[in-house]
Amino acid sequence: MHNGFVLWLFAVSLGASALGGMLGMAGGIFIVPILAVFGHVDIHVAIAASTVSVIASSCSSAAPFLRGRLTNIRLAITLETATTLGALSGVFLFGVIPVSYLFFLFAAILLVSAQQMMSRRNDPPGTSIVADTERWTAALRLDSTYPEGALGRDIAYRVQRLPTGMMLMFGAGLISALLGIGSGVVKIPAMDTALRLPIKVSSATSNFMISVTAAASAGAYFMHGDIVTSVAGPIALGSVVGAVLGARILIRASNASVRLLFVVVLILFAAQMLLQAFGIRLLKGSL
Amino acid sequence: MNRATQGSVRLEWLLAGTLHYGTSFASAVISLGLGLALIDSRFSAPSQAIQRDMRIVTIGIAMLILLPVVRVIVMLIVYFRQRDYRLAAIALLVLTIILLGFTVGLAGSRHRNTPTSPMQVRGETVPPHTMRAISLESNSFLTSPRHTLDRQEAFSQQN
Numbered sequence: 001m002h003n004g005f006v007l008w009l010f011a012v013s014l015g016a017s018a019l020g021g022m023l024g025m026a027g028g029i030f031i032v033p034i035l036a037v038f039g040h041v042d043i044h045v046a047i048a049a050s051t052v053s054v055i056a057s058s059c060s061s062a063a064p065f066l067r068g069r070l071t072n073i074r075l076a077i078t079l080e081t082a083t084t085l086g087a088l089s090g091v092f093l094f095g096v097i098p099v100s101y102l103f104f105l106f107a108a109i110l111l112v113s114a115q116q117m118m119s120r121r122n123d124p125p126g127t128s129i130v131a132d133t134e135r136w137t138a139a140l141r142l143d144s145t146y147p148e149g150a151l152g153r154d155i156a157y158r159v160q161r162l163p164t165g166m167m168l169m170f171g172a173g174l175i176s177a178l179l180g181i182g183s184g185v186v187k188i189p190a191m192d193t194a195l196r197l198p199i200k201v202s203s204a205t206s207n208f209m210i211s212v213t214a215a216a217s218a219g220a221y222f223m224h225g226d227i228v229t230s231v232a233g234p235i236a237l238g239s240v241v242g243a244v245l246g247a248r249i250l251i252r253a254s255n256a257s258v259r260l261l262f263v264v265v266l267i268l269f270a271a272q273m274l275l276q277a278f279g280i281r282l283l284k285g286s287l
Numbered sequence: 288m289n290r291a292t293q294g295s296v297r298l299e300w301l302l303a304g305t306l307h308y309g310t311s312f313a314s315a316v317i318s319l320g321l322g323l324a325l326i327d328s329r330f331s332a333p334s335q336a337i338q339r340d341m342r343i344v345t346i347g348i349a350m351l352i353l354l355p356v357v358r359v360i361v362m363l364i365v366y367f368r369q370r371d372y373r374l375a376a377i378a379l380l381v382l383t384i385i386l387l388g389f390t391v392g393l394a395g396s397r398h399r400n401t402p403t404s405p406m407q408v409r410g411e412t413v414p415p416h417t418m419r420a421i422s423l424e425s426n427s428f429l430t431s432p433r434h435t436l437d438r439q440e441a442f443s444q445q446n
């Protein structure tokens with residue numbers, strides 16, 4: 001065991017999760033490229049370790065959202081049937097998909113994330129009660145309310161187009177298992193355009209669901225022996241600390257500059273992952 | 288309606304507590320193992336000692352992975368006791384899928400020599416001062432054809 005490498009892993013995941021936490025996402029999207037490119041860690045090991053990090057950061061940041069009644073737990077468990085099934089499919093693909101495809105897919109996801117980060121999210125139209133309660137939503141009593149701090153009262157919202165949302169969630173689970181990320185990239189369109197949830201509710205609910213989705217794939221990778229303790233241990237620890245720190249900083253950091261920094265980092269990583277997909281290595285890690 | 292809302296709020300606090308204390312406990316176990324490993328390697332303790340320390344870390348990781356499973360079980364029990372059988376059935380389904388994931392991983396397991404020391408330096412691509420590289424051979428199941436076969440068998444058995 002090399003102590004320096006352990007400390008490096010801890011620092012990387014702490015930084016990645018803190019930065020991710022500032023924008024309300026898991027740090028996996030940064031951890032996998034850093035490990036694969038700079039740490040010379042095999043991409044499969046990086047992805048498996050990152051899955052544990054996703055669980056760690058999701059679990060450690062869920063409590064305040066739950067206590068604040070922002071998380072729609074009934075909707076979360078319903079959508080988790082789709083995300084875990086997706087994750088299970090991802091686990092099967094993980095073993096057979098060529099490594100270069102993994103790099104390529106990861107680069108694509110990084111670019112889409114960069115693009116999403118540039119466009120500001122607003123509450124989707126029709127968030128409040130305009131639509132009638134739909135059949136599935138009614139059967140499972142998914143409609144709910146959330147406290148809006150600015151107004152000082154509860155706002156009711158309806159969950160719309162559940163079947164479409166479930167299909168998108170299947171895709172989110174698949175990407176999540178395959179790439180070891182929380183895959184907010186896929187969840188955000190699902191929550192905004194299909195289910196039409198208020199942003200606060202969708203962020204909290206998505207964060208709550210991530211851990212269960214990742215548990216389905218992490219369980220498989222753990223039993224399989226892909227989770228290398230000396231890599232995943234420091235990363236998990238760093239993620240817990242980073243997620244807690246990130247949630248604190250979130251309140252202070254100015255949004256626009258952080259966003260821009262992220263977009264630059266995401267595009268740089270995407271470029272490097274693309275090069276790697278074609279077998280070219282420009283940036284030589286100095287560590 | 289009011290009572291149902293109150294029950295739901297209580298469930299939210301229960302889940303928040305489970306996740307909060309669960310994460311703290313698992314992280315404590317992981318840091319204990321890592322801390323011991325750091326100390327032991329400082330004083331060049333026998334490799335069995337470090338292996339023991341890393342086993343503690345592995346247990347911590349396993350606890351972290353099981354935490355969301357516990358969360359689903361808590362939801363299952365609460366919904367069942369609230370006689371909300373539809374949601375209880377959904378929670379049971381999610382639990383089944385996750386446990387299926389565990390089984391799939393186990394079915395494809397390679398039974399490697401040790402779970403804690405699979406790191407090998409890949410000679411040709413890694414400069415000597417590079418901390419570690421994980422060899423493709425030892426860790427990717429792409430390069431392990433027998434195992435890939437196992438996986439596909441598991442897959443076809445399920446379908």
